[in-house]
Amino acid sequence: MSAVKQEQKCLAHAIQEYCGCNVFVCYQCGRCSAGCPVAFAFDWQPRQLIRLIQLDRWADVLAAHTPWLCASCLTCAARCPQGLDVAKVMDAIRMLVRQEGCPIPEPVVEAFHTTFLDMIRQRGRQHELSLMARFKLRGGGLGKDVPLGVRMLGKGKLRLSGQRAGQGGVLARIFAQAGGKPK
Ligand code: SF4
Numbered sequence: 001m002s003a004v005k006q007e008q009k010c011l012a013h014a015i016q017e018y019c020g021c022n023v024f025v026c027y028q029c030g031r032c033s034a035g036c037p038v039a040f041a042f043d044w045q046p047r048q049l050i051r052l053i054q055l056d057r058w059a060d061v062l063a064a065h066t067p068w069l070c071a072s073c074l075t076c077a078a079r080c081p082q083g084l085d086v087a088k089v090m091d092a093i094r095m096l097v098r099q100e101g102c103p104i105p106e107p108v109v110e111a112f113h114t115t116f117l118d119m120i121r122q123r124g125r126q127h128e129l130s131l132m133a134r135f136k137l138r139g140g141g142l143g144k145d146v147p148l149g150v151r152m153l154g155k156g157k158l159r160l161s162g163q164r165a166g167q168g169g170v171l172a173r174i175f176a177q178a179g180g181k182p183k
């Protein structure tokens with residue numbers, strides 16, 4: 001993690017630069033945490049994570065597993081009486097972790113996101129069989145789900161061949177605008 005950056009910039013402001021959210025509107029009512037369907041798996045509840053940001057606790061926030069387990073369902077944003085989009089804050093934390101070069105707290109989740117986006121970038125849509133094969137190669141556990149995959153193939157739930165969608169140029173422009181590197 002960049003110690004210089006931590007000294008120079010307030011974490012809340014760094015988050016606001018990424019996603020436009022002002023965490024200081026939060027008054028800790030807890031409605032976001034109470035409604036979150038994934039809260040049981042988090043190390044910090046959404047409400048607690050927002051408080052850590054207010055307190056400028058860089059190390060705790062960048063090491064938190066919560067943003068990587070968040071399902072981006074937006075329940076928290078819909079429930080917040082202050083209109084704080086907590087899901088956007090989760091996005092911003094993930095971006096900051098990567099920008100600061102910190103260890104990814106949930107590398108398997110990150111491997112899935114990267115694999116998913118790579119496939120969209122290349123094909124314009126998903127092909128589940130290729131997605132899972134590439135994900136397993138990247139995230140480990142290659143042989144773990146083979147029996148399940150074979151059963152799904154047999155039931156027609158997975159297709160051997162995939163389709164492409166969209167035009168390469170359009171996809172490249174979308175990724176370029178979103179900050180990704182077109183391949
Ligand atoms: S967006 Fe994330 S933090 Fe918010 S309710 Fe859904 S899973 Fe929980």
Ligand code: SF4
Pocket residue numbers: 025026027028029030031032033046047050079080081082083084086
């Ligand atoms: S619902 Fe909004 S105000 Fe309440 S704790 Fe969550 S982020 Fe803060």
